[in-house]
Amino acid sequence: MIGYGLHVRTLLICCLVLRTAAIYPWTLKDFEQLRFSLVHPHFVDGLGPNVLMRMGNPAVYSALGGPTISMPALTQNLHGASGEIYPDHNYDLIDVSLMHPLEGGILDAEKQAFSSFADQFVHWPTIRRGSFSRDFDAACRERGMTCSDAMQPAHIRREDRHRLAADFEEWDTTGFEKRVTALRAMLEEKGARPRVIFMHSMRGSDRVGSLFAAYAMRYKNMSLTEAIAANELIARRHMSYEHQVAAQWYCEHLAAKKLYPRGYDCGNCSPFRCWDSGAPMDPLYFASVLHIAVVSLIANVFMIGRCAFKKMGFRRMLRKRDDDLKPPEPDAFITPPATIHSETTPPRAFESYSSDCYLRLSP
Numbered sequence: 001m002i003g004y005g006l007h008v009r010t011l012l013i014c015c016l017v018l019r020t021a022a023i024y025p026w027t028l029k030d031f032e033q034l035r036f037s038l039v040h041p042h043f044v045d046g047l048g049p050n051v052l053m054r055m056g057n058p059a060v061y062s063a064l065g066g067p068t069i070s071m072p073a074l075t076q077n078l079h080g081a082s083g084e085i086y087p088d089h090n091y092d093l094i095d096v097s098l099m100h101p102l103e104g105g106i107l108d109a110e111k112q113a114f115s116s117f118a119d120q121f122v123h124w125p126t127i128r129r130g131s132f133s134r135d136f137d138a139a140c141r142e143r144g145m146t147c148s149d150a151m152q153p154a155h156i157r158r159e160d161r162h163r164l165a166a167d168f169e170e171w172d173t174t175g176f177e178k179r180v181t182a183l184r185a186m187l188e189e190k191g192a193r194p195r196v197i198f199m200h201s202m203r204g205s206d207r208v209g210s211l212f213a214a215y216a217m218r219y220k221n222m223s224l225t226e227a228i229a230a231n232e233l234i235a236r237r238h239m240s241y242e243h244q245v246a247a248q249w250y251c252e253h254l255a256a257k258k259l260y261p262r263g264y265d266c267g268n269c270s271p272f273r274c275w276d277s278g279a280p281m282d283p284l285y286f287a288s289v290l291h292i293a294v295v296s297l298i299a300n301v302f303m304i305g306r307c308a309f310k311k312m313g314f315r316r317m318l319r320k321r322d323d324d325l326k327p328p329e330p331d332a333f334i335t336p337p338a339t340i341h342s343e344t345t346p347p348r349a350f351e352s353y354s355s356d357c358y359l360r361l362s363p
Contacts (some may be wrong), residue, residue, distance in 0.1 A: 033106060033202060034061045038073065040204035041081035042234045044212060045220065047187045049194035051085055053078055054234075056204025059106045067105045069113035078198060087194040092117075094186060094312075096199040098207045106202070116276040124179055126207045131173060132246045139164060139171035143356040150275045151245045153252050154267030165252035171214055176250045180214050205235030211242035214250045223262040228272055238241070241276040 039056035046052065058074055059067035075093065079086045095114055098105045107123070114121035133151065140147035143163065146154035156164070169177050186197050201207035212234075213227035222230070228247060231239055238244070251266035260266075 006080065033057055033059070033067065033103075036203050038077045039063060040234055041077050041198075043082040043085060044199075044215065045187060046085050048123055048190070049087060049091075050187050050189070051082060051087070051194070052183065052187050052215075053082060053196065053198040054204065054208050055081075055198055055200045056208075057202055058198070058200050059109050067109045068362065069109050070115070075196075078196060087196065089160060091194040091196055092191070094120045094122065094195055094197045096122045096124065096183070096186075096197060098124055098199065098201040098211070100127055108133060113350045122182075124175075126174060126201070128202075128206065129233050129240060132242050134342055135171050135173050136249075138247075139167070142171075143167075151249075152267065152269055152274055153248055154269070160254065164257060165256040168249060168253035168256075172246075172249070174246065176211070176214050177253070178212060180218050183211075183215055184219055204234070205231070205237060206240040206243045209235055209239045213239075213247040217247075217254060217260065221262070223265050223273060224248060225265050225268055232272075238272060240279060241273055244272055262322050293305045 036057040037060055038058065041053065041055040044052040044054050056080070058069060060070045060073050063065055065360070071093075095110055097107065097110055099110075101107065110121060136147065136151050145156070145160045145164075147160075153161050153165075163170075183197070183199065185194065189195070199208055199211060201209075209231040212231055213222075213224070216222040216227040216230065217224060218225075224247065228239060228244060239247075248266050248269070251260060254260040255264060255266060
């Protein structure tokens with residue numbers, strides 16, 4: 001009975017998933033991206049009526065349509081994070097997407113949502129991880145340098161570090177400097193209507209976090225330590241190591257160009273990480289996994305208990321049916337008086353007692 005109940009529940013879940021998949025071709029990427037829908041909205045900077053913000057996945061999801069851009073949900077989310085700074089009415093919403101072409105579902109939804117406003121969608125494709133480490137290794141080899149696998153500025157000779165920092169724009173294929181200055185130009189541009197510029201990645205913590213740190217060092221007068229700490233407060237976890245190192249080398253680049261007045265801390269990795277210890281655990285992911293595990297445990301306990309009670313009741317019913325079908329055993333009190341009459345018992349008194357038993361026990 002217990003196994004039967006669990007199999008029925010599994011079958012129902014599979015039917016629900018197949019029915020949803022029949023309506024919309026869900027993939028594992030969609031289920032992964034769903035966890036970061038509209039997460040970590042945060043105000044970055046404001047200049048005049050224009051506002052710069054950051055967030056995670058801007059798409060919303062439904063069983064009937066998959067990832068879509070809901071303008072009411074998106075603007076309400078951004079408005080709630082910026083408060084009174086957000087324009088009240090008639091503004092231009094500019095989407096700066098760091099999504100990679102492989103994350104096509106969200107990217108397609110963005111292009112469709114902003115199809116009527118081509119100048120309000122900016123695509124800066126960025127790989128989650130791997131690109132900066134390849135750029136760094138290639139830069140070291142081309143210059144005949146011996147660089148640490150940790151890519152930390154403090155682990156490299158001073159002369160080599162200064163040379164890499166001065167040539168940063170040449171070997172950084174991500175284009176930190178170009179993107180940071182482009183964001184500032186969007187924010188400074190004056191038009192007929194206010195602008196709300198939001199930059200985003202999938203999780204709103206790594207790709208957008210490193211770009212946020214670069215912008216904060218360049219235009220918000222933040223130190224590297226302050227910028228990365230601010231990102232951790234927003235994302236509630238460490239930035240991925242590769243993006244942290246990219247921000248550190250951009251700090252070195254600003255210091256080489258005399259654009260970093262906060263004092264040297266570009267090699268300060270001790271508050272964060274000084275080597276790649278792996279991808280950080282996302283609290284939202286951990287919470288969702290824990291939630292699923294607890295709900296599954298409760299459902300299984302309930303199902304097992306329900307089936308066990310049913311099984312006990314079924315056995316009790318069978319036992320009662322067997323007792324009802326069993327022939328009654330002969331009883332001395334309902335046996336005819338003639339067979340148990342003795343000389344010590346008066347026949348009249350026994351017969352009256354036997355008659356009373358017959359009357360009491362007969363249906």
